[in-house]
Amino acid sequence: MKIAVTGGTGFVGQALVLALLARGDEVWIISRKPADARPGQERLRYATWRQLEQEPALLEGTQCIVNLAGESINQRWSANAKTRILNSRTDAAARIAKLVGELRQKPDTVVNASGISIYGTSDTKTFDEESPAHINDFLGSVVEQWEAAARTIPAERLVLVRVSLVLGNGGGAFPLMALPYRLFGGGRVGSGRQWMSWIHAEDMTRMLLFCIDKRDIAGPVNACAPQPVTNDQFGRALGKAMRRPHWFPVPAFLLKTVLGEMSSLLLQGQRILPAKLQQNGFDFRYPTIESAMVDLVGKRTRT
Template identity: 45%
Template sequence: MKIAIAGGSGFVGTALIDELLKENHDLYILTRHPEKYKKQPRLQYIGWLTENAKPEEQLAGLDGFINLAGESLNDGRWTPERKRRIVESRIDACKEMNRILSTLPNKVSVIINASAIGYYGISDKDAFIESSESIGDDFLARTVKLWEKEAAKSRAYSNRLVLTRFGVILGENGGALPMMVLPYKLFGGGRLGKGNQWLSWIHIQDVVRAISFCISDQGTEGPVNFTAPTPVQMDAFGKTIGTVMHRPHWFPVPPFILKTALGEMSMMVLEGQKVLPAKLKEEGFTFTFPSLKEALQAILKKDSHV
């Protein structure tokens, strides 16, 4: 397939490119700085979101579009300016995707648009699947709703639209895990906040395999939860890190410290939701890492000696 990817230089994007190249797809990576990259077999970099950029001129015959673009949630405090950029970067990327698709003579087979489980809102008790209504009115919930609303317009240009609601993605080279592991490396790991908040996680390998699955599985569309089938509470998550790394789990961090240090962004570790991958399981997707311990052992093997 001929597939365009926006946001291909990020944590998920770089892993996804490797996966899709192994499957012999032809990839066209949309970036503001295509000059930084060399053309490779089955891999081209095309300019977008800059003055005079016309990526559609190189995308004739496109089969699929994967939109992962948007400013990271993890890069600093959520100041009013950062919150504005977080929202606008996602909306602008969706608008440009739709503009590009509207110029193509034929509909694409599938659009994969990134989203997040923040859609559902915060709860210590409820479990959410794709058909669950949102109970959230916090910044993340509002952002995801705006994001998905704009992405939904792309349905006019495709046979299928998949909204990948990502949970907390675990990997060695990005995402939240490196910072969560650091206190354990320093023998200072422990419970974050009250400890009973849910963490709906997924291994990066399962993320890229699930995206590939959604591309090829014609029955998969609409919101799809990208979470492992075994979410855990935060205290159990920390204990598992300690077990895998052979480090103590003993130094609790009170909520007020995290709120002081991180501001509103602290909700990403102090609050959570239990989200289950109902659609992926119904469609027959098999997780490589269904359990947290297996996932952490694979990622942290250098530290854990397993």
């Protein structure tokens, strides 16, 4: 299968590209800057957006485009940062829509990253793919506009992967979240009652492959484990796996002072369920936070 990936050099994108190559797919990474071919990776190609604007035929025969492009949200949300976060997502979707429109043989599948922030935050409600959008903050607005831009892509099947917190040692937020525990200073954040919907990085890659391959999956798909946890439960599982105490709480006012509006990522949350994945038979390798933590930090702690 010929598959194009935007954001293929990011945390999630790199793992997906390696998995696609391992199973024999031809992979095109679309990026802003040119890159050299990797030795021994004959099925890996690179193209810049500018190249594709001039020569869209490079992607003729592509069966699937996976759009993971977007500036990191892990930064202080200044006015300029907010603009970059939003535009990086909507611009990528618009570019893909234009590119697909110019292809004679259009890809039948587009898998576009999205986010669970579209459901809003709650300490009491549970959300799945049938839950309506509830836009009450910056990230919710970003996801709403991101998905609207993705829906303009003229593909037969569009999958909107609503990504939760991806837990992996190779990038993302988890290494920073684990750092206080490594220093024996871990504890709950804020009240500790806020929900955390999460997914192990390995399951994230596997579910993307699942969405690419399974023809009857379309529309929103929640990329999260079937057992969300509270922040306090998350910290206790992390501390137990690392053999570190869970005792030093971080007050909400301190996070708000240091991180500003971005502190809402840690102080608010949602209880999200992956109903569509489960209905379609996806098998999670790490369905519980305990199993994920043992894999991510427990094994290394014991060696």
